Amino acid sequence: MATLYYESDADPSLIQGRKVAILGYGSQGHAHALNLSESGVDVRVGLREGSSSATKATEAGLRVLPVDQASAEADVIMILLPDTEQKAVYDAQIAPHLQEGDCLMFAHGFNIRFGQIVPPAGVDVAMVAPKGPGHLVRRTYTEGGGVPSLVAVAQDATGKAHDLALSYAHGLGATRAGVLDTTFDEETETDLFGEQVVLCGGLTALVTAGFETLVDAGYQPESAYFECLHELKLIVDLMYEQGIAGMRYSISDTAEYGDLTRGPRVIDQGVRQEMQRILGEIRDGSFAEEWIAENRNGRPRFHELRAAGKAHPIEEIGAELRAMMPFISAGKQRVEDISGG
């Protein structure tokens, strides 16, 4: 087993002895700023002029500064801006204020892994990446828990970057759940692979294809929706709580036999080969290059594909059916409240 760090492994005083700037107050930013602040860390939040998050952060009792001033004042700078914005903000407002011994931190390795941000030699470069959405990083902390996190060091100028990252993770509440060492390469590549192949891309394509297959065969779209989308959460909850074998214990033997014999026919050798090709595009940088170019060009393909997804019949029938089950969306407002701005 790999080494996991827990509360007694971290030295809380390391991060408490630094001046920390949290840049951005979105999903991750608000959670890092509030958790660290309540863990006795000297936090300032860096936001753009006129940011709608400034009021929220100020009302939460945090000090808000423009990004360049926060960067100048701090000696630990955690960049929690959208990955696609980080390079431009770094070049204009962070890099000019970096001093020897400062620590630049990230919650995802994209910009370091793909060479978009190249920090100067005298600066520590570390990652503290919670393995969960920001609103859970905040909520579990207030409940006395934490979200498991990864730490990594890309550049260790001071020789103390790892201890500092672990101390930061501790302030975030992550050592209550477990902190795992990784590298910027591993975190970035596995994160992109997971979201493309399993969690987001693979899953939405699987659900949509199953829905279309049933509807095309003449079944009611309502049946297809319940079967291919709605029930998914119930199955995933069982897997999350008890693993795949535990989920199989809860389903009928008929379902389990179909699972065991038909699953590998859906995810066959061809699909596995495509997974390897996708992993190859991640590792050789061609996915990153494509996405960076897409952003530079104003995201035409992204907007087109997003619009096509929204117009799919599964959305129309889903909206009607979910409106009859208001309990499903009970937690939705909270997620929207803390996102972006």
Ligand code: NAD
């Ligand atoms: P987000 O979109 O929720 O928030 C981004 C914040 O940056 C917002 O406050 C926004 O107003 C601000 N911002 C945007 N452009 C800006 C600019 N040009 N100048 C100044 N401020 C600007 O982002 P997020 O989801 O919290 O992601 C932040 C980082 O955390 C990313 O590196 C992401 O990969 C990583 N991460 C996110 C999650 C998650 O749950 N969302 C999980 C793990 C890691």
Ligand code: MG
């Ligand atoms: Mg991710």
